[in-house]
Amino acid sequence: MGRPPCCDKLGVKKGPWTPEEDIILVSYIQEHGPGNWRSVPVSTGLMRCSKSCRLRWTNYLRTGIKRGNFTSHEEGVIVHLQSLLGNSRWAAIASYLPRRTDNDIKNYWNTHLKKKLRKQQAMGATFAPPASSSPGTAGDNFDHHNHHDMVSRADGYGAGQAYMNKEVSQLIAGRGHSPFADAAPEACSSSSYASSVDNISKLLGGFMKSSPPPPPPPPHNNYDADDVKPLLPLDSMSGTGSAELSFTASVQQPALMGGRVGYEYDDETKQKQQHQAPLSSIEKWLFDEAADLELSDECYSVPMLF
DNA sequence: AAGATTAGCAACCGCAGAGCC
DNA sequence: CGGCTCTGCGGTTGCTAATCT
Incomplete structure (x- = not known):
């Protein structure tokens, strides 16, 4: 053309x-x-x-x-999703790690995880989602608040x-x-x-x-894990056929999503989710991990831009 | 200490889909 | 409906820092 x-x-x-x-x-x-x-x-x-x-x-x-220093939990998520989705779905994988960009995840996969897995495979070990990860790992040291504030x-x-x-x-x-x-x-x-x-x-x-004080935060400034839905329901992608999770198309603040890491929030959605059919095992694992680690604030909250 | 090699990551490129006119 | 523009995405490149010889 x-x-x-x-x-x-x-x-x-x-x-x-x-x-x-x-x-x-x-x-x-x-x-x-x-x-x-x-x-x-x-x-x-x-x-x-x-x-x-x-x-x-x-x-x-x-x-x-959030950049660098991937936690073992994040590694687990990436490896797991990568095995499900393959190399061509970095954006989808990133949607499960709100603070990470697909580029970052892609880089991390190519430079670290591929080798790690190869090593593990060479040793005859298979990857299993980490039973737990350390909430206070180095990866959490980034000053999110400062970074948020600065913008x-x-x-x-x-x-x-x-x-x-x-x-x-x-x-x-x-x-x-x-x-x-x-x-x-x-x-x-x-x-x-x-x-x-x-x-x-x-x-x-x-x-x-030296900037004027920020405007009061908009409603929904802090989301908890229940409010966050990945862009792609895993079951529908992995073909297990149990795609009971229905994802509404409503996007509250599309302009703020930057397009790459998109989440869909609304009250209706939350209500729906509460009455949702059982989660897929992967999603269960993801949410359980977040709950176990009390990481909902860390990994599953998306600060608003303005 | 200097050069060579490797690793890590920011940024670019090109394709494809969505939306608008 | 078709063409065009804008944006998103994945693959790849190229530069820099770290490590090795």
């Missing part, structure tokens, strides 16, 4: 994102919400293609993302063409006591910057400090 490229390649910047670009992007999304990515580069002046902006947001800047406090910016206010510009320009300086001495190097989520957290956290 002669589909045009998503952006003209001329003048489009590629490669690692800089802190400045991140702030511009976050500020813009704070004001307009995610979506309409086509207009992002135009409106913000970012020399990035829309795809790149979307990817950066969904894989890195989006609120509530959720960004209201009120975006006046002017470039979505970076004067204060931020000064911080960036000055680097004297900028969040960048605090966050990462090497922040000038975009590559090392991009490799540290903590840097972003800190620098944006510092950036947000």
Whole structure:
């Protein structure tokens, strides 16, 4: 059909994102919400293609993302679902791990779990879902609240063409006591910057400090495990034929979902779920795990973006 | 200490589906 | 209804850091 490229390649910047670009992007999304990515580069002046902006947001800047240090529980979920779904359903797998992106899961699978499984198979062991995992593993050390705050406090910016206010510009320009300086001495190097989520957290956290207080949280700000439904009912995918779980199509805040990790919540759904037919064994296991570990807050809550 | 190799991960590419006109 | 645009997704690449020789 002669589909045009998503952006003209001329003048489009590629490669690692800089802190400045991140702030511009976050500020813009704070004001307009995610979506309409086509207009992002135009409106913000970012020399990035829309795809790149979307990817950066969904894989890195989006609120509530947990990175690195997969817990044994998460590993178990991934391995289990991967064996059920195969390599081509990373988004579906990610929907069971709300704080993880499909890209992250895919990377983790390719770099860690594949080898791990191979090793285990070589030793004649088969994978079994972990009986329990440690709630306080290193993977939980990421400062979710700070990360959440740093984005959720960004209201009120975006006046002017470039979505970076004067204060931020000064911080960036000055680097004297900028969040960048605090966050990462090497922040000038975009590559090392991009490799540290903590840097972003800190620098944006510092950036947000001067922001007006956040608006009161919307209802449904915190979901418990019962409120969360994966995008794909496992039974229907695995072909066991017992797909009693019916998933409503209602999406309360589609714009906030970023499309990748989508959950469907509503009161009706919750009620339905309470009267739902028995869960599939996998889903039972997933929810039981969460309950056992008291991880519902950790693994199955999705903070709202704004 | 220096070069080579490997591992990890951010980002890009291209295809496909959904929705709009 | 068909074409076009936008967005989502999975596979892959390329860069950097860590480790090994």
